[in-house]
Amino acid sequence: MQRIITSLLLLFAVTTTVAFAQNQEIRLDNNAMIWVDGTSTLHDWTVESARAAGIIVITNDAISSVSVQVDANSLESGKSGMDRRMYDALDVRGNNQIRFESSSITLNDDLRSGVATGQLTIAGQTRDHEVPFELENDGSDWKFTGQTALLMTTFDIDPPTAVMGTVRTGDEVVIRFEINSSQPLFVNAQ
Numbered sequence: 001m002q003r004i005i006t007s008l009l010l011l012f013a014v015t016t017t018v019a020f021a022q023n024q025e026i027r028l029d030n031n032a033m034i035w036v037d038g039t040s041t042l043h044d045w046t047v048e049s050a051r052a053a054g055i056i057v058i059t060n061d062a063i064s065s066v067s068v069q070v071d072a073n074s075l076e077s078g079k080s081g082m083d084r085r086m087y088d089a090l091d092v093r094g095n096n097q098i099r100f101e102s103s104s105i106t107l108n109d110d111l112r113s114g115v116a117t118g119q120l121t122i123a124g125q126t127r128d129h130e131v132p133f134e135l136e137n138d139g140s141d142w143k144f145t146g147q148t149a150l151l152m153t154t155f156d157i158d159p160p161t162a163v164m165g166t167v168r169t170g171d172e173v174v175i176r177f178e179i180n181s182s183q184p185l186f187v188n189a190q
Helices: 002-022 080-089
Strands: 023-027 032-038 045-049 052-059 062-071 097-107 113-122 125-137 142-151 172-181
Touching: 032 052, 045 080, 052 172
Parallel strands: none
Antiparallel strands: 023 052, 032 045, 032 172, 052 062, 062 097, 097 113, 113 125, 125 142, 142 172
16 A cells, blocks of 8 residues: 555656646746737827736647736827827726737747637627737747737727717727747747
8 A cells, every 4th residue: 555655646746747847938027019000080090018918838849828918008109188098998997908818829830920819808808819920039039929900899999089070090900019038939839
């Protein structure tokens, strides 16, 4: 009996060590930039945030998940009136987080681009979404970039207006991102 218990403890210790050795988390604590580009009847516009955070999980040298959050209150255009209308449209008082949680990652044959598929939450509304991305490596530093288009109305957001409705924001926006890391992001995708 003593031998069985010792064997089970040894097996548990070995499998636990292997499991921990196979997972790596890369934290994206404010080393990511997010831009949202859009149009209006008056001019094109961009808002940005340098306060994005998240985690990339690597399992067995393959990226297994991506989770990114942006505080919607950190998006800024440099124009207070536009920012107020954007915050109202995004319902930041009740839903201040913009979040993407991947369910799968597909890497293309070039090993430098792919698609993250998952759940995108904006203004409290969650929808399935695909986010294409590209990877660059200059030896020690990695850059993870991409962009994805979406319609505000898909997330039940009424495109903001100004000047008694004479200036209207276009429904489509493009979200761009750049994440920098000095750690290798991954070798393969799952």
